[in-house]
Amino acid sequence: MCLVEIRMFVYDCIINHVPTNNVPILMKKAANRFRFHLDNVHHRTGVEIMVQELGVVTDYQFAEYLYSIIT
16 A cells, blocks of 8 residues: 555545544554555554644635635
């Protein structure tokens, strides 16, 4: 799995209300089920940073949308 796929997996978990503490466990289990080997799984703090980034991206997209409406 590449970094982008891992981030997308984390975002999918968050959007589907998986607690941040459970995301690393779920990531490991899913990788094992699909016979992927993950050398390094993000810890809860890494997942929480990704959640903050997702919030920033969402805020930016919303601001762009509002700007497009008024111009």
